[in-house]
Amino acid sequence: MTSSSTPSGGTPSSSTPSPDPTGGPVERARTDLANRLGVDPGQVTVVSSSEVTWPDGSLGCPQPGMVYTQALIDGSRIILEAGGKQYHYHSGGSRPPFLCENPSG
Template structure:
């Protein structure tokens, strides 16, 4: 069943699967640690079909290995039964038009997980927009800078990350396609470095942008 976390974060206590190191919490180690181009292509194809947009309009921001706890691949639906078996797979973050979608994958298949609520519960519990952690935002910034500079992610270092509260939708930058100013939002100023040169990224809890634009430097 195709369902997933498109632009939504699962409610607390759902126990969504995450990749965890072998030595932590006594959980089973992630079985497959390789995230090659074929996985990025699979994530792009899944997102392209789900959103009905060309693959060229999408960008894979992150792919990480996950041991899904059952055959639902971390996206159980009400009234459905699933095999209780560890399923090695991957979770990918794909960006389109400023929004980030989470793709759940295993055994060459996958879907964007949009957790559906029961009809009588849905009006009372609206889905929340997906938010990212500081570590995920730092990873997105590193991946974006590495792509722009044509280097590996490992060549980019993080100098510092400072929490801030943004007062505008452009995160304090002049962004041509940014929406009109709205409510204040929490975020970070992330300073990266490559070969002694510093690059500043600004983030809310959904996206990262270079500021000033790297092309203008």
């Protein structure tokens, strides 16, 4: 993964899959998804992991009726696959990866 980031739009600066064996964000997302689905983490594959700069505090996952900080926030977008379906995990600032069911970016 590169250390550069794109300044706006939640655009990835890298799209190379990057499994993180140290228990970093990718492994936390993978473990969370495996627990949600009731499968072994080995059945969850990393499609991509990229650093992004989110355009606001929604971290690319806005919820209806919510108001978000209007500031650029460095974070990550992790796409996992299990059972033929893709799942998007977003993180940013001090928030760890979370499942984003309706990603906006």
